Amino acid sequence: xxxxxxxxxxxxxxxxxxxxxxxxxxxxxxxxxxxxxxxxxxxxxxxxxxxxxxxxxxxxxxxxxxxxxxxxxxxxxxxxxxxxxxxxxxxxxxxxxxxxxxxxxxxxxxxxxxxxxxxxxxxxxxxxxxxxxxxxxxxxxxxxxxxxxxxxxxxxxxxxxxxxxxxxxxxxxxxxxxxxxxxxxxxxxxxxxxxxxxxxxxxxxxxxxxxxxxxxxxxxxxxxxxxxxxxxxxxxxxxxxxxxxxxx
Numbered sequence: 001x002x003x004x005x006x007x008x009x010x011x012x013x014x015x016x017x018x019x020x021x022x023x024x025x026x027x028x029x030x031x032x033x034x035x036x037x038x039x040x041x042x043x044x045x046x047x048x049x050x051x052x053x054x055x056x057x058x059x060x061x062x063x064x065x066x067x068x069x070x071x072x073x074x075x076x077x078x079x080x081x082x083x084x085x086x087x088x089x090x091x092x093x094x095x096x097x098x099x100x101x102x103x104x105x106x107x108x109x110x111x112x113x114x115x116x117x118x119x120x121x122x123x124x125x126x127x128x129x130x131x132x133x134x135x136x137x138x139x140x141x142x143x144x145x146x147x148x149x150x151x152x153x154x155x156x157x158x159x160x161x162x163x164x165x166x167x168x169x170x171x172x173x174x175x176x177x178x179x180x181x182x183x184x185x186x187x188x189x190x191x192x193x194x195x196x197x198x199x200x201x202x203x204x205x206x207x208x209x210x211x212x213x214x215x216x217x218x219x220x221x222x223x224x225x226x227x228x229x230x231x232x233x234x235x236x237x238x239x240x241x242x243x244x245x246x247x248x
Contacts, residue, residue, distance in 0.1 A: 017059055018125070019230045021129055021136070021137035026141075030234075030241055034049065034242075035117055035118050038245075040110050040111075041103070041110060042110065046117055047117075048248050049121075049241075056125065057124050060128050067123050070119070071120065074115070074119060078111070082112050083108065086105060086108060089107060090103070131151075135148045161194075164198050172190065
């Protein structure tokens with residue numbers, strides 16, 4: 001889903017706040033480690049770190065609805081993951097009117113909060129930086145070029161899978177009535193057919209790229225060393241995260 005503003009405008013706002021693309025990725029990584037290092041009962045610290053994605057959303061003028069929609073799609077998996085804590089730790093921690101909060105309930109809430117804050121932080125950065133620039137920044141940080149090429153091609157040609165899925169869904173809907181044709185086993189066979197059709201399309205694309213001289217790697221401009229200004233930006237954000245962890 002595209003960001004509400006142009007990539008150029010969001011990218012400029014991110015550059016002012018987080019420096020270059022490389023420094024933005026390093027800062028985001030340190031942010032994630034800081035959130036994950038919070039103890040399982042410390043909900044206040046997680047909420048404090050939620051100021052980071054909120055700050056980026058406000059400064060870059062990103063639509064909060066986009067991030068909320070992504071978090072809502074993730075929420076069933078997070079709730080299922082946190083639900084197991086209810087039976088693992090039943091030690092009472094404190095009581096509310098008509099409700100006793102156990103250790104499992106508290107740790108489950110912290111897990112949900114950690115996940116939402118972490119994902120919101122990553123989304124707020126990735127919505128400001130185009131995907132190909134993220135790949136270039138990772139390559140400049142000495143991530144293997146083969147992996148970056150695979151990611152860029154996956155992003156470029158993911159529409160192949162989407163087009164094939166829509167075509168098969170339309171064909172099924174026109175040949176089915178009510179719930180007929182939508183049974184579990186019939187859907188499983190359609191997924192298998194989708195895999196075969198997508199693989200066939202991918203082979204054709206690969207042969208076309210080879211015919212045009214593709215050398216198994218998308219080459220860009222050589223990476224430059226991280227400048228002193230980037231190190232300064234990284235250091236300031238790291239000091240801020242470290243201070244928050246020590247205080248909370």
